[in-house]
Amino acid sequence: MSVFPISSCNNPLDPDVRDRTRKEWDVERRHHQEEVLKRIDIEHRWRVEDDERIHRREQWMRETEEHQRNVKEAIRHETQEKGARRAQWAIEVKEHERDMREAIRRENQEKEARRAQWAREVEQHNRDIEERQRREEEERQRLNMFWTDPESHTCTSYGTREYTARLLNVPANYNRRIEACMATPIQVHGVEYKPKRCEDHGPNNVIGHWEVNQNEPDCASYWSWYKDNGCVSPGSGQRRIEHYLENLPQGSDWREFCATTPANFRGMHFVGAQFCYQWNFSTYGHWVFDDESCK
The missing domain is CATH 1.20.5 (Single alpha-helices involved in coiled-coils or other helix-helix interfaces)
Known part of the structure; x- marks a missing residue:
């Protein structure tokens, strides 16, 4: 211890x-x-x-x-x-x-x-x-009013010619000369027509005007020389066509005939050209229409 x-x-x-x-x-x-x-x-x-x-x-x-x-x-x-x-x-x-x-x-x-x-x-x-x-x-x-001195004039549009005549037996004191003129028919080519317009130059000098669109072959212009100008522009979807106007009556209004002469092409019908122009004293119609191949 x-x-x-x-x-x-x-x-x-x-x-x-x-x-x-x-x-x-x-x-x-x-x-x-x-x-x-x-x-x-x-x-x-x-x-x-x-x-x-x-x-x-x-x-x-x-x-x-x-x-x-x-x-x-x-x-x-x-x-x-x-x-x-x-x-x-x-x-x-x-x-x-x-x-x-x-x-x-x-x-x-x-x-x-x-x-x-x-x-x-x-x-x-x-x-x-x-x-x-x-x-x-x-x-x-x-x-007993009637027409006298019927006279044919120039063609006014496609297949249409102007005619005039003077109304006779119109009393000097008759105050409805224009109405009488418009109501009195005349026969042209065996067909009765009433005036399209009337001119009142006094008693026995009432002139009626007609536009006859039947049996007027000299007024029937037509289209020839079909020309396809191609598409208006790439992707436009529209094509241009031109025609030459034949049998245009001498002294007539080329614009009126161009716009009223019917045309048929590509299965389409037109009452006249869409655009008209003249070149070298010749008349041409111009159309523009939809075309799927131009898209």
């Missing part, structure tokens, strides 16, 4: 050691108390923060509930207003429909009344015209 000597600096019974130990304990106790106080302070702050969070949460919940109530109230109020506006609108629509039906009914009645009045006026007008024509015809027959 070994015995170790106890040093005076470590001897717990030594007053100095006990004082030092007590001081160390005091320091440790103060540190512990400080830690405890800090922990208590922290716990207090936590509780305060928790209380504040709980308070804010409760406040938020109250505000949320209040907001939801306000939203529900606003929706309810808006729904009521919409319902009221919809009901008012439905009433206005029905009133408008009634007004429109009534307006249409009145308008139709007025139209029918105007149509009936117009029909009566037309019928009366036609009766008046027929009666006047009957009286005038009777008067013309009684006066």
Whole structure:
């Protein structure tokens, strides 16, 4: 058995050691108390923060509930207003429909009344015209008006020639010479024609003008020399065709004949050229038409 000597600096019974130990304990106790106080302070702050969070949460919940109530109230109020506006609108629509039906009914009645009045006026007008024509015809027959000095003139358009004649047996005091002229027919090539227009130069000098478009072969021009000028331009979808105008009557209007001489080509029919021009005293017609091969 070994015995170790106890040093005076470590001897717990030594007053100095006990004082030092007590001081160390005091320091440790103060540190512990400080830690405890800090922990208590922290716990207090936590509780305060928790209380504040709980308070804010409760406040938020109250505000949320209040907001939801306000939203529900606003929706309810808006729904009521919409319902009221919809009901008012439905009433206005029905009133408008009634007004429109009534307006249409009145308008139709007025139209029918105007149509009936117009029909009566037309019928009366036609009766008046027929009666006047009957009286005038009777008067013309009684006066035995007839045409004299018929004369043919130049061709005016394709297959058409102008004729004139003078109306005889027109009394000097007869004041409807133009009407008599327009109503008195003349025979040309075995067919009766009434004048297209009349000129009143005084008694026994009333001139009638006719445009006869039958049995006038000298006025029948025709197209020859067909020429395909190709597409108007690449991708245009249109083609150009030219014709030369033959048998143009001497002294006639080449533009009129070019525009009225019919043409047939590529399965198409035209009453005349679309464009006309002259070159070297010759007349040419020009057509432009759609063509898929030019696209």
